[in-house]
Amino acid sequence: MSCDEANHTCDKTQYKEASFWEKVKLNIHLIYCRACRDYTKNNTKLTKKIKVSKIECLDKQCKEKMKRDFEKVLEDQKF
Amino acid sequence: MPNHQINPNKWIDLYSDYLYNFTISRVSDRIIAQDLVQDTFLAGLKSMKNFKGEASERTWLISILKRKIIDHYRKINSIKGKAEVRITYNDDAESEGDWLEERVADPFxxxxxxxxxxxxxxxxxxxxxxxxxxxxxxxxxxxxxxxxxxxxxxxxxxxxxxxxxxxxxxxxxxxxxxxxxxxx
Structure with a gap:
């Protein structure tokens, strides 16, 4: 497994999208690759921090609607 | 000399999530939070001329949002009459036999x-x-x-x-x- 593949599997693991064998191969790679170990460590911490923060976002549709309403008022203000 | 420029065309892309997150932790209701964010942008648009550029756009919008949140609580309190706080749990005879743990703060x-x-x-x-x-x-x-x-x-x-x-x-x-x- 190359480092690029290892990082890709690590990214997929954060979203629970990596298969069992991909994870096995990643773990074997991590035994001898320090750079990927660091990447995996930080990547996992990032996932945890985002989970702990309970951060939320406006969904796309809501944002689009907000934008439409806002642009209408912005246009009216110009005249 | 003002350091910050104002550009309302980018407000929603740049700040809506931040403002929403700020609001949701204070009002705990998604719909109300969305409305307050929308109101903040509209209020910002109306008072654009007051933006002196001393603070960043985001800080300026947050200060408007804070007032909107306070107004929101004022409004719901005036609807209810006034906020009521009732602490009757401990002295209620019916609660006799309740577990003592229920009176202790939840450690989680x-x-x-x-x-x-x-x-x-x-x-x-x-x-x-x-x-x-x-x-x-x-x-x-x-x-x-x-x-x-x-x-x-x-x-x-x-x-x-x-x-x-x-x-x-x-x-x-x-x-x-x-x-x-x-x-x-």
Whole structure:
């Protein structure tokens, strides 16, 4: 497994999208690759921090609607 | 001399998530939070001439939002008449035989300190997100925060799965580097 593949599997693991064998191969790679170990460590911490923060976002549709309403008022203000 | 420029065309892309997150932790109702954010943008638009450029746009919008949140609570309190606080639990004869533990603070409940730390962390995440290119931030939010499936995002944004993973990888690398200093 190359480092690029290892990082890709690590990214997929954060979203629970990596298969069992991909994870096995990643773990074997991590035994001898320090750079990927660091990447995996930080990547996992990032996932945890985002989970702990309970951060939320406006969904796309809501944002689009907000934008439409806002642009209408912005246009009216110009005249 | 003013340091900051005002550009309302970009407000929603740049600040709506930050303002929403700020509001949701204070009003605990998604619909009300959305309305308050919308009202803040509209109020900002109306009072654009008052923007002196001394603070950043985001700080200025937050100060408007804080007033909106206070107004919201004022409004619901005036509807109710006034806020009532009733503490009848302990002296109630019917509660005799209730477990003593029920009167003790829940150790798993969030303390003020936890809430504050979460808020600081959310702020830090938003700050880091605002440093990402817009496309990267959009994909990262959809995948990581909103939890959409890869396929849904690809269809929505018209990108391939491999393209999505490249964007996610870049975003995650940048986010980790940004948060590393204070939070890892």
């Amino acid at each position: 409940d969030k303390t003020a300190e936890d809430t504050m730390e979460n808020e600081e962390l959310s702020d830090a995440i938003h700050n880091c997100l605002s440093k990402l290119p817009l496309r990267q931030a959009e994909v990262f939010k959809m995948k990581t925060i909103e939890g959409f499936e890869t396929e849904v995002i690809c269809n929505e944004l018209n990108i391939t799965a491999s393209n999505l993973w490249v964007i996610i990888h870049r975003a995650r690398t940048a986010m980790a580097a940004c948060l590393k200093e204070n939070w890892f």
